[in-house]
Amino acid sequence: MAHTPPTQTGEQILASAMRTAIAHDHICVVLWSDSIEITGPDDEQIAMIPGEFATPSDLATFLGIPEADIEDTR
Numbered sequence: 001m002a003h004t005p006p007t008q009t010g011e012q013i014l015a016s017a018m019r020t021a022i023a024h025d026h027i028c029v030v031l032w033s034d035s036i037e038i039t040g041p042d043d044e045q046i047a048m049i050p051g052e053f054a055t056p057s058d059l060a061t062f063l064g065i066p067e068a069d070i071e072d073t074r
Contacts, residue, residue, distance in 0.1 A: 022069050030071045
């Protein structure tokens with residue numbers, strides 16, 4: 001049987017999975033003054049990424065998710 005690779009890149013597939021997990025409240029995006037935190041169930045830290053965004057709206061646009069899915073803790 002021939003292998004047919006997906007039409008999307010691995011990065012696109014992972015990005016889509018992350019957006020779906022965010023939309024279903026499985027993970028959370030937290031905006032800090034100097035970083036972005038991704039948390040899982042029970043606020044377990046999955047990743048902390050250095051970076052600054054002026055507003056939650058800017059971060060939401062950058063990530064391609066609704067602004068309501070950003071927790072602003074600045």
